[in-house]
Amino acid sequence: MSLAEPIDRPSCVDPLEDVLALVDVRSERAATLTGHGDWTLRFPAPAGAKFNSVIVGSCTIETEGLEHPLTLRAGDSFLLTRPQEFVLSTSPRTSVQSASPFFRATGGTSAEVGPVEQPVTARLVGGSFTFGRRARELLLDALPPLIHLPAHADGAAMVPHLLSRIDHEAHKGRIGANVVTEHLAVVLLIDVVRYHLAHHPDGTSWLQGLGDPVVSAALHAIHADPARRWTVRLIADATHVSRSTLAARFKAAVGQGPLEYLTRWRLELGAHRLAATDQTIATIADAVGYGSEAAFALAFKRELGTPPGSYRKEARKHDNETPESE
Structure with missing residues (x-):
């Protein structure tokens, strides 16, 4: 079932609700990354958008559009809105490894990287979102390539819980699971858009x-x-x-x-x-x-x-x- 049901109704008064009804956002299974010691992973470009939240420790992210690596601390989240690669790291001195093999080894739902005998330096939970045909022009192109949602932002504390719920629904396969995950994905998007608009009033869109x-x-x-x-x-x-x-x-x-x-x-x-x-x-x-x-x-x-x-x-x-x- 899609959030963009083809029904005849008066258009929503809220423009953001209107657009979200048309972009047809769908969430995929959430995944957890646990890093020990020093490590650096390169992630492939997502098909739609990528959401990650740091729940333990800290790391940096590098991707196109960032002048310098961005430090992410526990409670921080980010939304990647473009199909571009990104790198997560706890040390610039470590060699870059591809993240995909680590996730393939566990079926894509979790991964561990770094010397397991060393303390956990960062743990993240993330999810991917796909959209309908017109989403990029309607919504994603109106957003910057990466949006940082700091731990103190409204809604930030709920991100790990929402991602975990998406993962739970996807694994259990109960009735209505698709509708639940789609709505949770919309909640995440709205929280990020609200924060972005409140703190970055410049630009034209x-x-x-x-x-x-x-x-x-x-x-x-x-x-x-x-x-x-x-x-x-x-x-x-x-x-x-x-x-x-x-x-x-x-x-x-x-x-x-x-x-x-x-x-x-x-x-x-x-x-x-x-x-x-x-x-x-x-x-x-x-x-x-x-x-x-x-x-x-x-x-x-x-x-x-x-x-x-x-x-x-x-x-x-x-x-x-x-x-x-x-």
């Missing part, structure tokens, strides 16, 4: 726009009724500011104008319906605010690079080829 009260109000209005015949004046009226104020603040925070954002969001909703339902293109066009199938198809091809019918075929083909384990 729809996520950054949620930190500006005027832009946030505009985003909420658009997401509450995306099919409405919006104009800049109507959106400005909904946010109780002038058109010029709305346009300037929206552009500064999001990186595009409110009507440009509206167009893109309508097409994302249309793309989701194409992939997840058997509705006709004309029905979808009307549902997302287009007056005709031709207008929707023209905008869809211009923005997403392919006609709606071709997009639907490729989405179905991708879903049929995707292993159930993903």
